[in-house]
Amino acid sequence: MSQKIDLLKPVLTGQPVIPVLLIDKVEHAVPLARALAKGGLPAIEITLRTAAALQAIKAVADEVPEAIVGAGTILDAKNYQDAVAAGSRFIVSPGVTRNILDAANDSAVPLLPAAITPGEMLSLRDEGYRYLKFFPAEQSGGAAFLKAMSSPLADLSFCPTGGxxxxxxxxxxxxxxxxxxxxxxxxxxxxxxxxxWDAITKLASDACKLKA
Known part of the structure; x- marks a missing residue:
């Protein structure tokens, strides 16, 4: 099994912050994606927490070529398949199951799965994963915890999210x-x-100045 690192790594290294978006209204998706891309954050994660999420992903995929749209809050294989069908170019899950890993293995679209314990991290490492989401970050030990993991699990890299x-x-x-x-x-x-949208572009631009 492979994480498809060649597809995922450029997304994660291209900007210091991946916007995590909860979109309630489809009509917000395109101008929001454009505003974030204009500010230097083309890669965005639209979470599947609203009824509008899949339509929002499709709208961005179809109408905002400068954006790299991904789907978050993927809870099962059907979520994975639906998100890919809508145009997602990467998938993010708040945890991982065998079904999600199998869906990732069957798909051309890469997965960024979450892990918060050393055991979960090692299990994903055994599956060939080297890039993981750390979620919920602040509630799970924060930066101090990840610093402690940097030596024993030196070949794993994280995208912390949450707080x-x-x-x-x-x-x-x-x-x-x-x-x-x-x-x-x-x-x-x-x-x-x-x-x-101008204010959001400014926030994106400020985020890009963070140390990457």
Whole structure:
């Protein structure tokens, strides 16, 4: 089994922050993706937590060629397949099961699975995974925990997500085993609802200045 690192690594190394987006209205998807890409964050994760999510992914995939759209909150094989069919170019899961791993193995689209314990990390390492999501990051030991993992699990790299903001992102990005972080602060709900795309572009631009 392979993680398809050649496809996933460029997404994770291309920017210090992967926006994690919860989109309630499909009509917000395209201008939001354009605003983030304009600010320097073309890779985005649209979470499957709303009824609009799959349509939002399809809209971005079809209409925003400068964006790299992925799907998050993938809970099972059907979620995986639906997200790929909608146009997702990478998949993110909050944990992992055998069914999700099998779906990843059967798909051309790479998976970034989450792990929060050394046992989960080692299990995914045995499956050939080297890039993992660390979620929920702040609630699971934060940067101090990942720093402790950097020596015994030196060949694993992480994208921590959960409780990360502009204020604490560099605590993670300064670690040798952190490749990028995931965050929702670059697209706050009030700005999305107001359609203030210029403000979101500014937040994306500020995020790009973080240490990668």
């Amino acid at each position: 990360i903001s502009l204020a604490n992102a560099n605590n993670y990005l300064s670690l040798p085993n952190v490749i990028c972080v995931g965050g929702s602060w670059v697209a706050p709900a009030n700005l999305v609802e107001a359609g203030d």
